[in-house]
Amino acid sequence: MTTHRIALIPGDGIGNEVIPAARRVLETVGAQHGITLTYDSFDWSCERYVKEGAMMPSDGLDTLRAYDAILLGAVGYPGVADHVSLWGLLIPIRRGFQQYVNLRPIRVFEGVPSPLRSAKAGEVDFAIVRENVEGEYSEIGGRLNRGLPEEMAVQEAVFTRKGVDRVVDYAFDLARRRRGVLTSATKSNGIVHTMPFWDERVAERAARHPEVRWDQEHIDALAAKFVLAPERFDVVVASNLFGDILSDLAAALAGGIGIAPAANLNPEREFPSMFEPVHGSAPDIAGLGVANPLGAIWSAAMMLDHLGHGEAAGRITAAIAAVLATTSVRTPDLGGTATTDEFTDALTALL
Ligand code: NAD
């Protein structure tokens, strides 16, 4: 019997609907594979902020450090400014635990048609490796001359050699374990100063990974190629902001952002990694019980894989593929009428 301690942070909005669904799936698969997960649930959220003035306690990171992994829903809710919820919880966890890889797989499943005519199930299967702790999401910057005609906002994009090299190495290594093809998202035509540096680092690291075929694409052209020929990609490595935008685009071309999972990884395992769906708290549908739990369930499968249970994780992704291919049970975002619970029932029945 293996035991892992999991910190659950459902957060806000549909986070409170999709995380319980993911937990049900984990419990079913765990029981079948002799994996015991113990959970502590934390109410860290915008609701807590309104009541107590902080998204999480000041020693929140110290508390989380004791866990083997973190499973998070989403944070952010109308009434609390997004910069409060993000800088008060999500970003400190990603940075504090050096989760510098944000791994976001994309698959077109049979039974969930892509909005792109050309994208076929089984053919579109790639992963975005998003740099997750620096780049365009830096703390350096701010707003000046508020309210004046001279008002301005500036933010420095910060790319370090260490920060770029480690995420690029992770991406090359992942490509080697997949189909051996890496694409680097860039904007190197000299307009954005940071990107020629990114390119230099990618080229230098490439020399250490001769078994991987790689190229680079400008981010604008790459966005177009995601739409025109998504089957061409295997691993795409991107800076923080580029990776953020590409991952919602890729999720949409796989049928919707409710499906897409993410793993915020600290590959050295010095700190816990965090698993969360790509989507946010979806205030427009929160409380209706109809959120698609697939992104959270797939994220939970990535967590099991990270914890060393590849077989159990594979059973969850197989059940995801099977429920989509063999039943018509779908949440409304995928054109169905099922609730979150009904969809989760249909999926767990296949485990
Ligand atoms: P969002 O992902 O919450 O919603 C965008 C659209 O997609 C909405 O129409 C929503 O109903 C739909 N959607 C998202 N997930 C769905 C699901 N599982 N099932 C069905 N439909 C789904 O993005 P947004 O509207 O830009 O942001 C809302 C809030 O969430 C903001 O406060 C934002 O800061 C926050 N946010 C948090 C995270 C995070 O914590 N990781 C990520 C993204 C956004």
Ligand code: IPM
């Ligand atoms: C994501 C989200 C976050 C990000 C926001 C909410 C800060 O969009 O996880 O993709 O940009 O990282």
Ligand code: MN
């Ligand atoms: Mn995003």
